[in-house]
Amino acid sequence: MNIFVCIKQVPDTETKIRIKGDKSGIETNDVKWIVSPYDEFAIEEALRAKAFLKTGTVTVVTVGPDRAVEALRTGLAMGADTAVHVRWETSCNVSIAKAVAEVVKKENGSVIFSGKQAIDDDQGVVFAYTAELLNWPSTSTVSKVEFGTDGKSVTVEKEVDGSARHKIAMNTPCVIAMTKGINAPRYASLPGIMAAKKKTVKVYSPSDLGLSDSPLLKDFDYELPPERKAGIKLSGEIPAQVAELVKRLREEAKVI
Amino acid sequence: MKVFVVAEHKDGKLKRVSAEVVAEFGRQGQEVTALVLGSGDLNAITGDLAKAGASKIIVLEHADLKDYSTEGYANAAHAYLSSQGAEVIASGGQGKDFMPRLAAKFGVGVANDCTSFGLASGKLTVRRPVFAGKCSKSVEFLKSPAMFTLRPNVVSSEGKTAAGTVERVAATPGAIRTKVAEVIASAAKKVELTEADIIISGGRSLKSADNFKILHECAAVVGAAVGASRAAVDAGYAPHAMQVGQTGKTVSPKLYIACGISGAIQHLAGMRTSKVIVAINKDAEAPIFQKADYGIVGDLFEVVPLLTAELKKLKG
Known part of the structure; x- marks a missing residue:
């Protein structure tokens, strides 16, 4: 079983976002880059699946500029066997999905893991689009993965809006996108980091995969949200404050 | 259009x-055809769509569409829409x-979780948050059909x-390769966070899972969802x-009550579009x-218990 983990390098969650002067995107100088947290769950889950199946390989794959190789190194340090870097600075998630699909075809992937969305663009498009391009089934917001011992079938638990979870059975090949709570990703150990330096990162260009960038969406006019102004702090004894709050929520704000 | x-x-x-x-x-003067995928009695649904302003409703019927599935919806919607000039x-x-x-079936892009959209001279532009709302951007569609989803x-x-x-049409949902083997419902029927009008959220100051019950008690009085x-x-x-936050859900309720939450950047990102925010915190x-x-x-x-009591009085 060749498990491909599709990951994205994103700005750290504590990043204060600044917009470029022409509003065409965000400033990326001084940004601390990390592996998107949901993708870390996917890497961890892939390593656990390989351990359970006692066979196969875990490959981390990313589509991004030169710096994205650091995300792959993180995956390798956690324990992935190999990595694939499609060196392509594209903002189009459909291009990324096409690249991932081509890589997985070329490298004989048998299952794709990923996060349910990257925490920069919040779209959750790439894994599902890739699944459709490969004509594989897919399930997202997965909080549990259990493979059959032969690796041919897999049962996942999907978090559904509201309060329910669905237990869903699929056969491989398939795409599984993880949500938080599925596991606690391991930290890369020092030997892991050393070993990662010796592991191969295979590099593809878009043309190696027969692709060229033809964006389907045009992004523009990036803006910071209007600052919320601080309102009022109530004063007085706590019970009086609470009564005042409820009165204001009802009469002034009209929200209850 | x-x-x-x-x-x-x-x-x-x-x-x-x-x-x-x-x-x-409708408010933008645009006629809409609604698609309902399912089987059985869907009259309440089509009735509500008409009430919302759908001029035409296509019911795509198939037993395999009784329950939602990713592939069933994508396949059936594509089979119908591909010949409609959408x-x-x-x-x-x-x-x-x-x-x-x-x-992917149409070979076009999609913008998810948009917070507004507008039609002007035959072109659709959407606005959507990125970085969980730390900023937002506009998106235009370079290939038809333009596809987007709206945030609740x-x-x-x-x-x-x-x-x-x-109009009822026999649907072709194709092969659905994901089988729901079991539905695991949690004990309590809860209000979904992203759709709630009121959210009461708790931070680490709650000190234990058990203590969240004071939030649940308060939430029950006003039909609120509980966040964390x-x-x-x-x-x-x-x-x-x-x-709630950048690695959780992004919400826009009418009222967001943050209890013992300090307000880290990643949390604010997830709830800043709430209409009214109330903060309850020991630390001024x-x-x-x-x-x-x-x-x-x-x-x-x-x-919080005082608030619960006060809201009970209000709701009689």
Whole structure:
């Protein structure tokens, strides 16, 4: 079983976002880059699946500029066997999905893991689009993965809006996108980091995969949200404050 | 323009977000054809779509569409829409799940979780948050059909009633390769966070999972959903499904009550579009007060039960 983990390098969650002067995107100088947290769950889950199946390989794959190789190194340090870097600075998630699909075809992937969305663009498009391009089934917001011992079938638990979870059975090949709570990703150990330096990162260009960038969406006019102004702090004894709050929520704000 | 809205429904009822999408197109003077995928009695759903302003409703019927599935929706919607000359295909929250697969079938892009959209001179432009709302951007579609999903709760669901002529069509959902083997419902029927009008959230100051019950008690009085900060989730006081913030859910309720939440950047990102924010915190210097419309500096264990009692009086 060749498990491909599709990951994205994103700005750290504590990043204060600044917009470029022409509003065409965000400033990326001084940004601390990390592996998107949901993708870390996917890497961890892939390593656990390989351990359970006692066979196969875990490959981390990313589509991004030169710096994205650091995300792959993180995956390798956690324990992935190999990595694939499609060196392509594209903002189009459909291009990324096409690249991932081509890589997985070329490298004989048998299952794709990923996060349910990257925490920069919040779209959750790439894994599902890739699944459709490969004509594989897919399930997202997965909080549990259990493979059959032969690796041919897999049962996942999907978090559904509201309060329910669905237990869903699929056969491989398939795409599984993880949500938080599925596991606690391991930290890369020092030997892991050393070993990662010796592991191969295979590099593809878009043309190696027969692709060229033809964006389907045009992004523009990036803006910071209007600052919320601080309102009022109530004063007085706590019970009086609470009564005042409820009165204001009802009469002034009209929200209850 | 030829606009189609793929409706979402659950337990025989239309999800409010679908009415929101239809009503918003109506307000912009755009006729909408709604698609309902399912089987059996769907009259309550088609009725509500007409009320929201759908001029035409296509019911795509098939036994395999009785329950939602990603592939079933993508396959059946594509099979029908591919011959309809659709220029815009829109959906609501659940659309985030099947719309990317539908977009791949059309070979187009999709913008998920938009907070507004507008039609001008035959072109659709959407606005959507990125970085969980730390900033936002506009998106245009370079290839037709333009596809997007609207975030719940960002526009009104009150539309002008339209004809809502229902046409029933046999659907072709194709092979659905994901089988729901079991539905694991949690003990309590809860209000979904992203669709709630009121949210009461707790932070690490709640000190234990058990203490969240004071929030649940308060929430029950006003039909609110209960949320949690990342700190509370990471401490194991609440499940991840309740997390509000950049690695959790982004919400826009009418009222957001933050209890014992300091207001980290990643949390504010997830709730800053709430209409009214109330902060309850012992620490008068907590950053959350800078974003709150109303603040009470006090111990949540004292304030919340008083709030519950006060709301009970109000609700009689």
